[in-house]
Amino acid sequence: MKKDLIRKLVEAxxxxxxxxxxxxxxxxxxxxxxxxxxxxxxxxxxxxxxxSGEGRRIALAAHMxxxxxxxxxxxxxxxxxxxxxxxxxxxxxxGTRVEFGDGTLGVIGLEKKRDDASRAPxxxxxxxxxxxxxxxxxxxxxxxxxxxxxxxxxxxxRLIAKAMDDRIGCAVLIETLRRLEQTPHDIxxxxxxxxxxxxxxxxTSAYTIDPDLAIAVDVTTTGDTPESHPMAVVLxxxxxxxxxDSGMIAHPEVRDMLVQRAKGADIPYQLEVxxxxxxxxxxxxxxxxxxxxxxxxxxxxxxxxxxxMVDEQDVENSVRLLxxxxxxx
Amino acid sequence: xILKDLSEAVGVAGDERRVGEVVIDAVRxxxxxxxxxxxxxxxxxxxxxxxxxxxxxxxxxxxxxxxxAHIDEVGLMVVGHDSDGFLQVRSxxxxxxxxxPGVLLWVGPERIPGIIGIKPVHLVQQEESRKxxxxxQLVVDVGAKNKDEAKTLxxxxxxxxxxxxxxxxxPTVRGKAFDDRAGCAVLVEILRGExxxxxxxxxxxxxxxxxxxxxxxxxxxxxxxCAFVLEGTVADDLPKDKDTSPTxxxxxxxxxTVMDRSFIADRRLVRHLTSTAEALGIPYQVKQPGxxxxxxxxxxxxxxxxxxxxxxxxxxxxxxxxxxxxxxDYDDTVRLMRESLSRLTYRTLEERx
Numbered sequence: 001m002k003k004d005l006i007r008k009l010v011e012a013x014x015x016x017x018x019x020x021x022x023x024x025x026x027x028x029x030x031x032x033x034x035x036x037x038x039x040x041x042x043x044x045x046x047x048x049x050x051x052s053g054e055g056r057r058i059a060l061a062a063h064m065x066x067x068x069x070x071x072x073x074x075x076x077x078x079x080x081x082x083x084x085x086x087x088x089x090x091x092x093x094x095g096t097r098v099e100f101g102d103g104t105l106g107v108i109g110l111e112k113k114r115d116d117a118s119r120a121p122x123x124x125x126x127x128x129x130x131x132x133x134x135x136x137x138x139x140x141x142x143x144x145x146x147x148x149x150x151x152x153x154x155x156x157x158r159l160i161a162k163a164m165d166d167r168i169g170c171a172v173l174i175e176t177l178r179r180l181e182q183t184p185h186d187i188x189x190x191x192x193x194x195x196x197x198x199x200x201x202x203x204t205s206a207y208t209i210d211p212d213l214a215i216a217v218d219v220t221t222t223g224d225t226p227e228s229h230p231m232a233v234v235l236x237x238x239x240x241x242x243x244x245d246s247g248m249i250a251h252p253e254v255r256d257m258l259v260q261r262a263k264g265a266d267i268p269y270q271l272e273v274x275x276x277x278x279x280x281x282x283x284x285x286x287x288x289x290x291x292x293x294x295x296x297x298x299x300x301x302x303x304x305x306x307x308x309m310v311d312e313q314d315v316e317n318s319v320r321l322l323x324x325x326x327x328x329x
Numbered sequence: 330x331i332l333k334d335l336s337e338a339v340g341v342a343g344d345e346r347r348v349g350e351v352v353i354d355a356v357r358x359x360x361x362x363x364x365x366x367x368x369x370x371x372x373x374x375x376x377x378x379x380x381x382x383x384x385x386x387x388x389x390x391x392x393x394x395x396x397x398a399h400i401d402e403v404g405l406m407v408v409g410h411d412s413d414g415f416l417q418v419r420s421x422x423x424x425x426x427x428x429x430p431g432v433l434l435w436v437g438p439e440r441i442p443g444i445i446g447i448k449p450v451h452l453v454q455q456e457e458s459r460k461x462x463x464x465x466q467l468v469v470d471v472g473a474k475n476k477d478e479a480k481t482l483x484x485x486x487x488x489x490x491x492x493x494x495x496x497x498x499x500p501t502v503r504g505k506a507f508d509d510r511a512g513c514a515v516l517v518e519i520l521r522g523e524x525x526x527x528x529x530x531x532x533x534x535x536x537x538x539x540x541x542x543x544x545x546x547x548x549x550x551x552x553x554x555c556a557f558v559l560e561g562t563v564a565d566d567l568p569k570d571k572d573t574s575p576t577x578x579x580x581x582x583x584x585x586t587v588m589d590r591s592f593i594a595d596r597r598l599v600r601h602l603t604s605t606a607e608a609l610g611i612p613y614q615v616k617q618p619g620x621x622x623x624x625x626x627x628x629x630x631x632x633x634x635x636x637x638x639x640x641x642x643x644x645x646x647x648x649x650x651x652x653x654x655x656x657x658d659y660d661d662t663v664r665l666m667r668e669s670l671s672r673l674t675y676r677t678l679e680e681r682x
Contacts, residue, residue: 017593071618072618072619081573085588141615143587194593197592208633
């Protein structure tokens with residue numbers, strides 16, 4: 001897979017609810033490859049690839065929104081207070097930079113006077129400094145959204161950036177669509193919105209599609225770093241096929257099918273049980289009369305930090321696994 | 330004033346029938362159709378004038394706009410009776426137990442007067458006075474002499490609400506249940522006005538305070554192209570020791586939600602409201618993001634998805650026996666909604682940044 005594509009995707013701006021810019025980037029990639037393209041009422045981009053007619057209707061979802069922060073107040077001196085968009089930890093915020101939709105750059109600072117400075121700070125003790133000197137000259141207004149700033153980087157086979165969650169899933173979907181030659185299935189590639197907050201984009205797009213089978217492609221955490229929470233997933237050991245997370249249990253037949261396809265094509269894989277967190281799959285499986293749903297997870301360290309790390313081989317193998325699924329009858 | 334009738338009506342989540350009657354009486358002559366659905370939501374259709382080309386795409390049904398306000402309120406429910414004739418209660422919806430001791434109640438549909446019992450100050454030990462009594466420790470006194478009499482007066486499951494009469498206090502008014510009878514009143518005023526180019530479906534929803542339950546099925550029935558949720562929201566503009574924001578402020582105009590805990594508002598609708606307000610000089614404020622949740626949380630994720638936004642009248646002391654709102658904010662909210670709706674077209678929803 002071209003790293004240029006991943007760079008373009010992870011560096012684009014797209015906090016939940018403001019996905020216009022990232023959607024434009026993805027649209028340019030998939031427009032020449034899809035048989036049909038539409039934007040749903042909540043902003044998800046759906047690209048359809050027509051099958052030969054003998055197969056099923058399959059929905060694939062990767063979310064294009066990313067976590068971020070939203071301005072809640074501008075004080076007299078022009079400092080901006082904020083709240084989280086999705087799961088943002090105050091620990092990863094201190095000293096980092098954020099960028100608003102219009103390009104305004106800010107630094108996140110921490111109040112010095114705290115009752116117990118040895119304890120982890122709360123978001124309410126942080127503020128964004130955009131270089132303003134008063135409320136009047138502050139370019140940021142209440143309700144404006146910002147994302148972390150961190151350029152894409154590679155280190156050996158590791159890829160590092162903000163918003164790997166879930167632009168790397170978007171990259172897998174785009175690359176799969178690019179390589180897909182023939183398929184019996186009608187396939188809907190959903191680049192969903194508002195996953196990090198309410199899973200609303202995939203939920204509503206899946207309702208419209210009414211699929212026979214759904215697969216989400218998203219990141220998952222790993223258990224291979226120093227003193228980490230016990231978890232079997234290891235970076236670089238292959239795509240993780242989800243068994244369960246805190247929002248869903250993968251349909252056993254979908255899970256087994258993914259395992260069979262991986263084995264059949266000699267693609268490394270691992271099984272995933274995630275104790276905290278969920279994906280668009282949790283919403284898609286409960287749409288209408290229910291949809292058999294599974295998840296291909298790309299192992300990722302430091303999820304929801306400005307430096308999320310994935311392995312190049314896991315990404316490539318996720319594309320291979322997805323192609324095996326889509327090209328089989 | 331319709332807000333008075335709505336505020337004084339009793340409708341704790343789960344039994345909103347009395348409020349529903351007030352709503353139906355208020356709007357019946359101004360709408361084309363009224364139905365009550367399986368959960369008790371009141372759905373009223375106000376047909377659009379056969380519109381100019383802008384409002385409907387060729388070969389498509391006319392645009393449907395949902396306006397929602399919830400008729401339920403927070404309150405208490407009787408869950409037991411003790412041998413001395415006192416009622417044990419639990420809260421329905423979010424109530425701060427610190428507010429309860431000594432409060433007057435209307436118990437049941439007949440509005441039996443009740444009072445939340447508390448030990449006289451003469452008998453309170455010093456350390457006790459620093460603690461907050463939990464709702465489990467409080468009882469409601471309806472004057473019953475024994476268990477049987479208490480059971481007859483207020484059987485298990487009886488609802489109780491704050492016994493608060495509506496009052497005008499010059500530029501502000503006070504009353505109970507402004508969350509969300511204030512939104513209901515705005516919605517009634519909109520329905521009483523001229524029709525819009527498109528069909529308006531008003532939903533007076535039930536059980537918002539216990540999980541946005543009524544709005545979910547109302548939106549499923551209505552299948553709207555977009556939705557506006559009308560609310561009475563938190564105004565915490567009291568003095569603070571740190572310069573880190575009020576949620577909304579009384580007297581600064583309708584509060585527009587960009588994001589709360591239940592949903593992210595559609596940016597095009599937010600922009601439509603703010604640009605309408607700016608063009609006409611109507612004051613408005615952006616509600617501090619990340620706080621609270623409204624029916625929009627259920628409506629926006631219905632079926633194919635519904636672009637939604639919430640517009641609220643700032644109210645001090647909501648979810649308490651008495652709330653306070655500014656009549657200027659009330660009038661400005663009605664005006665902002667009317668003007669924004671009259672300018673709303675399919676194009677509003679086609680434009681993306």
